[in-house]
Structure formats: C-alpha cells, structure tokens
Amino acid sequence: MAPGPRPEAPPAPVARDAGAAPMLPELYRVLRRRRETADTWTLALAPAAAGAPTAAFRPGQFTMLSAFGAGESAISISGDPTKPGPLVQTIRVVGATTRALCATRPGGFVGVRGPYGAGWPVETAEGADVVIVAGGIGLAPLRPAIHHVLAHRARYGRVALLVGGRSPDLILYPKELERWRRRGIEVGLTVDTSDQSWSGRVGVVTSLIPGAGFDPASAVALTCGPEVMMRFVARALQERGLPASRLHVSLERSMHCGIGHCGHCQLGPTLVCRDGPVYPWSFAEPWLRVREL
Numbered sequence: 001m002a003p004g005p006r007p008e009a010p011p012a013p014v015a016r017d018a019g020a021a022p023m024l025p026e027l028y029r030v031l032r033r034r035r036e037t038a039d040t041w042t043l044a045l046a047p048a049a050a051g052a053p054t055a056a057f058r059p060g061q062f063t064m065l066s067a068f069g070a071g072e073s074a075i076s077i078s079g080d081p082t083k084p085g086p087l088v089q090t091i092r093v094v095g096a097t098t099r100a101l102c103a104t105r106p107g108g109f110v111g112v113r114g115p116y117g118a119g120w121p122v123e124t125a126e127g128a129d130v131v132i133v134a135g136g137i138g139l140a141p142l143r144p145a146i147h148h149v150l151a152h153r154a155r156y157g158r159v160a161l162l163v164g165g166r167s168p169d170l171i172l173y174p175k176e177l178e179r180w181r182r183r184g185i186e187v188g189l190t191v192d193t194s195d196q197s198w199s200g201r202v203g204v205v206t207s208l209i210p211g212a213g214f215d216p217a218s219a220v221a222l223t224c225g226p227e228v229m230m231r232f233v234a235r236a237l238q239e240r241g242l243p244a245s246r247l248h249v250s251l252e253r254s255m256h257c258g259i260g261h262c263g264h265c266q267l268g269p270t271l272v273c274r275d276g277p278v279y280p281w282s283f284a285e286p287w288l289r290v291r292e293l
C-alpha cells in the first residue's frame with residue numbers, strides 16, 4: 001500500500017476549564033481533502049483524540065473552524081447527518097482563514113467549536129413537497145438537508161432541487177447531483193454564463209422556479225446563496241403562491257463567538273449564531289431591508 005501523508009505532531013493540549021470551554025476549539029485532524037472547484041475544497045475531519053466521538057449535528061448547523069495562526073470562521077456542515085463518520089465541511093477561499101483551512105493537508109490539524117445554530121426545518125416539512133434552491137457555495141449548507149430527505153424519502157412529497165452557478169466549473173458536487181436525480185429528486189441546473197461545452201440551461205436560478213414540480217399551497221422551501229439571490233428566489237416563490245412563512249433562508253453575518261455572547265451577528269432582535277442561521281423569510285426580510293443592520 002502506498003504510504004499516506006506523514007501526520008504532523010499535534011499541538012500541545014490546552015488545559016480546559018468549564019468557563020472557557022465554549023471558546024476552546026477541539027483539535028480535529030484532516031482525514032481527506034477534496035478539491036470541488038478552483039477555489040473550494042471539502043475537508044473530512046475527525047477528532048484528534050483517539051476514540052473521541054465526532055460531533056452529531058442537525059442539517060443547517062455550522063461550526064467555528066480555526067486554522068491555527070490564521071483565524072476562525074463560521075463554516076456550515078456539508079456532510080450526511082444520518083450516517084456516522086467524519087465531520088464534512090466545504091470551504092470557499094475568500095481570505096486568510098479560509099485560505100489556510102483549505103491549505104490544510106490530510107494529517108494536519110484544525111480547531112472545531114460547535115456545532116452551533118438552529119438548522120433547516122426538516123421535521124416540520126414532513127408530509128409536504130420540498131423545494132430547495134441553492135446558489136453557488138449555498139449548496140454546501142443545504143446538502144445535509146438533502147441527505148436527510150433522501151434517508152427519509154417516504155416522509156416527503158415531491159422534492160425539487162434547483163441549483164444555480166456562475167459557470168459550469170463552479171457547480172458543486174456534480175456527481176452527487178446525478179445520484180440524487182436517480183434517487184427521485186427533480187434536479188434543475190442552470191449557469192449564468194457558459195461556453196460551448198455546456199449543453200445545459202443558461203440563466204438565473206429563479207428561471208427554474210416556474211417549471212419546478214411542487215405544490216405551492218403546501219410546499220416548504222429552503223434556500224441558501226448570496227443575499228440578493230435569496231431575495232429574487234423569495235419573490236419568484238411568492239409569485240407561485242408559496243407564503244414567506246414557509247420559505248426558509250440561511251443567512252451569513254459577521255460571526256465571532258458563535259455562541260450568542262459577542263453580538264457581532266445581531267439581526268434585529270436575534271443573534272444569527274444562536275437563533276439562526278436559518279430563519280423564515282417572513283421574519284428575515286423586514287430586517288434585511290434595514291440598511292447597515
């Protein structure tokens with residue numbers, strides 16, 4: 001067997017006390033690292049301490065992930081919540097922390113706090129059609145909800161997954177999209193721009209909404225992507241008759257502590273790290289309209 005990467009020596013353990021514990025990351029080892037697109041990687045992580053359990057999570061939750069010497073970032077969990085296994089997180093490089101996280105090779109270490117936050121309302125959606133709308137990296141926080149729905153397929157009606165990307169090479173998890181289609185999910189895919197190698201649809205993700213198979217009178221919608229995209233998705237879904245209370249969005253806010261102490265991620269009366277990041281659009285929309293909030 002080819003030798004694997006040589007594990008780095010783990011950093012010295014930090015003494016824990018009950019008061020400081022929520023802010024102290026657990027040491028996790030990178031087991032695998034997969035390149036998804038030019039600037040996006042998926043890491044599979046396991047606790048460094050032998051025999052320590054990987055944190056269980058609900059679809060839509062996130063962790064505070066730290067790259068030592070670089071910083072700490074809120075990153076959604078993108079793995080399968082229905083199966084035991086490593087903690088899976090998909091990260092797009094936008095600055096120093098995400099660059100360092102994505103550069104951590106198998107055998108290297110990162111810090112993990114969490115999981116935190118409230119997740120997608122997958123239980124309340126039972127019995128209804130589900131429409132999932134993802135833009136770019138927004139598919140990563142939605143992937144656990146898709147896994148949940150597939151693992152409990154009989155509990156849901158029709159499931160439509162509508163994915164938009166800036167270009168074909170930026171679409172996340174293309175092989176899984178095919179597998180999900182074969183397992184009974186309607187998968188719609190569109191890109192903003194493409195070259196001749198792309199035979200699929202070109203246009204914004206909202207253009208998929210009028211033709212998608214779901215009953216707006218009872219469906220539940222989950223969406224994640226750039227805020228401007230979610231606004232247009234909300235408008236298109238409401239035009240089809242889906243009320244804002246049954247559309248759920250995952251919001252990104254500047255997040256520091258992740259546990260409701262520092263107030264950086266305040267949105268009106270709530271803290272996104274503690275009460276979100278998933279909110280009904282009927283709650284989020286009026287607050288997002290307030291400039292500078």
Ligand SMILES: Cc1cc2nc3c(=O)[nH]c(=O)nc-3n(C[C@H](O)[C@H](O)[C@H](O)COP(=O)(O)OP(=O)(O)OC[C@H]3O[C@@H](n4cnc5c(N)ncnc54)[C@H](O)[C@@H]3O)c2cc1C
Nearest residue numbers: 073074075076090091092094095096097098252253254277
């Ligand atoms: C709940 C939550 C879940 C997230 N899930 C993921 C995920 O699954 N994968 C992923 O790649 N990223 C995710 N993010 C975004 C991620 O936290 C930021 O991209 C990261 O913190 C940037 O850190 P940095 O040091 O690399 O870049 P910085 O130097 O801090 O920032 C680089 C640029 O990104 C912008 N930025 C930084 N943080 C945010 C933020 N929270 N929201 C919007 N813009 C930001 C900055 O304004 C700046 O323009 C999530 C954020 C939140 C709040």
